[in-house]
Amino acid sequence: MRVVSGMRPTGKLHLGHYIGVIENWKRLQDEYESFFFVANWHALSTKYDEGLNLRELSVELVKEWIASGIDPNKVTLFIQSEIKEHAELYLVFNMITPISWLERNPTYKDAMSQPEYKKKNNAGFLTYPVLQTADIVLYDADFVPIGEDQKPHLEIAREIVRHFHYIYKKEIFKEPKELLTKIPRLPGLDGRKMSKSYNNAIYLDESKEEIWQKIRKAKTDPSRIKKTDPGHPEVCIVFEYHKAFSSPDEVKEIEKACKKGEIGCVECKKRCAKNIEKIVMPIREKKAKLKNDEILDIINQGNKKAKLLAEAKMDEVNRVIF
Ligand code: TRP
Ligand code: SF4
Secondary structure (H helix, E strand, C coil): CEEEEEECCCCCCEHHHHHHHHHHHHHHHHHCEEEEEECHHHHHHHHCCCCCCHHHHHHHHHHHHHHCCCCCCCCEEEEHHHCCHHHHHHHHHHHHCCHHHHHCCHHHHHHHCCHHHHHHCCHHHHCHHHHHHHHHHCCCCCEEEECHHHHHHHHHHHHHHHHHHHHHCCCCCCCCEEEECCCCCCECCCCCECCHHHCCCCECCCCHHHHHHHHHCCCCCCCCCCCCCCCCHHHCHHHHHHHHHCCHHHHHHHHHHHHHCCCCHHHHHHHHHHHHHHHHHHHHHHHHHCCHHHHHHHHHHHHHHHHHHHHHHHHHHHHHHC
8 A cells, every 4th residue: 555745845844743744654654655755846836935945945854854764765755846747747637627626625715815825826826736636646645644634635636536537537546545644733832833934843953952942931831830839731832742742651740740739840841851852862863964965865766766656657647638
């Protein structure tokens, strides 16, 4: 069974990505034939005018995947724009996809309720799920690991596949299924979603000191002034981090101690920072040792492998159409 998944190269990875995507990919790489790619064309759909250095960001992203435990000997890693068949199939799918399917996509509707996007309203953003469909079906993916927010995109992918089969009377694509993972939502340091744009993230390449300075300032239960005040861990960001990064035993212990007013927030934060360090330090160290040339070799190999499959599928598509 094969999985395909992509990530947009829009900046450094943070703990939210680690918990939400990377840990999942690490499990998948042992169970499935996995293709993970840098969705650099998709990055343009919203950020075409931000002057991103997408070449550098793409190599950095693959480096961070590998530093975080994605094993290039097990999986195929490649860059979307290096495989031109993604663009070719995207073109074909755009021909047969009714705009109404795309306009009811919640991601699109959300964006259109924000004035900045509404002003741009670029075709590439509307057709984002069409490109995503091409990404997936070019490789005959059985499953696509996604979070809840991407479900409508996969629904559109299946609709496009069925529509193509209906029009051309030939079943050449697999209908991809979602591999829904309960993506634990990791809040940022201020309680909003962890995101670079909110400046509330902890990155996978930060030092111990940087991690501590961020955790130190994280929001806790505002009703706790003194150590002996009984706390409410359920409203505390630091406790969310404990749940994500500390052992179940430690989480229970912290919960009890906080509720009883037997642990101070500073001590609790120190323990939290220590457990985050245990994850981040090995990634940071591995990343520092990885050479760009090594990463470029891995990408080249992955591109070649992806290209073979994509070419074969695109030949099939063109034989059906023309
Ligand atoms: N849309 C995905 C995201 O924003 C990225 C993506 C692009 C993707 N193409 C894909 C994910 C194909 C899975 C399969 O996270
Ligand atoms: Fe949060 Fe820990 Fe303070 Fe409780 S003791 S409020 S869990 S930081």
